[in-house]
Amino acid sequence: MRAALRAPGFGGLVLVWTIINLADSMLFLTLAIWVKDLTGSDGAAGATLAALAVPALFAPLIGHLVDRFPRRRLVSIAALAAAASVLVLTTTDELWVIYAVTMVYAAVGYLLSAAQAGLVRDLLPDEHLAPANGLLTTVDQGLRLITPMAGAGLYVTVGMDAVIATTAALFVVAAVGMTAVRVTETAPATEREPFLREVTAGFRHLFGTPVLGGMTVALAVAIGVTGLTNTTNFAAIEVGLGSGPAMLAVLASVQGAGAVVGGLTAGPLVARWDERRTATVGLVLLGLGIAPTMGTSLALIVVGLLGCGIGVSLTVVSFVTLRQRRTPPTLQGRAAAASNMAFNVPQLSAALAATGLILVVDYRVLIGVTVAVILVAAAGIGLLRTRQPEDGAAPAPAGTVGG
Incomplete structure (x- = not known):
């Protein structure tokens, strides 16, 4: 991790990413709280969180944009666009405007994530990718432990306008800071193909690359099924523990703490x-x-959630590192965006299905299914055989841009 931080430009990128995550973490949960206060409706508040996932449907277009323009400049422009979009909320509290701004803000988040993947690949050699991704994951998870509470506290004590202004200011600072990051970027590919082939190149690369393709499928299944826990968690707290919904915030913090540990240890484990x-x-x-x-022991649930947090970080860092190593530089944005879509859409679908299933199926059965599917996916990844060269990125499959 220290070696990665010593690489020219990477420390600056980490600082910018930290500021972006401060802005993101402060706003996303507060928006739902605000909508709940405005409407009194749990459904309307939940729809705010669902709106954050909608831009995943447009991930291929976002990835195409990232691979067609200089990424450092694109990050600055996107951060300014995020600032401008959230400032619209200071002028109105119309529900449709809040939803629209939420989707724009979320789309910018997907763009920033895809651009970050390409910038990290340009800044660092293969051996530094895993610890670098571990550090970035630690930043993500660590800030999600504390910043949402800070945003909610600012909202309660000062008001939503203060949250919006702070978020916008952070995005502006990130935009300016990005202009100072030193990076020699890979030039966008000059070869052009039919639009549909260019947009889908990330998917074709992911699923057509040995090991990477198998891991993508397995993680799409495993991450997808965790969408069931969005509903079963409430039942587990209420029925299993006999507690109120507020316990969810405490348990989420426990899982977040585990994720920080996982992020810090992922690099050494990948190297080993x-x-x-x-x-x-x-x-x-x-x-x-x-x-x-599935049980009633708070102690066991706490231990389990610590393990969940560690496991999520280990899995994410491993996949992102492999994807970066096996993807040509000119395809990094589309591959990152394609994986975001491959994971987020099944998860959202499962979350929606769970709201109906919980009415007719015992929550413990749904949890059992979740556990079984994840373990089967783990076995699938464990059985994959590495058939790619040891060093460098894999060649792009026939027909992809920049291969």
């Missing part, structure tokens, strides 16, 4: 075991960590 084995261990920890929520 490789991405495939580390991802396998991560999914096993995730699956076994969810299992105690």
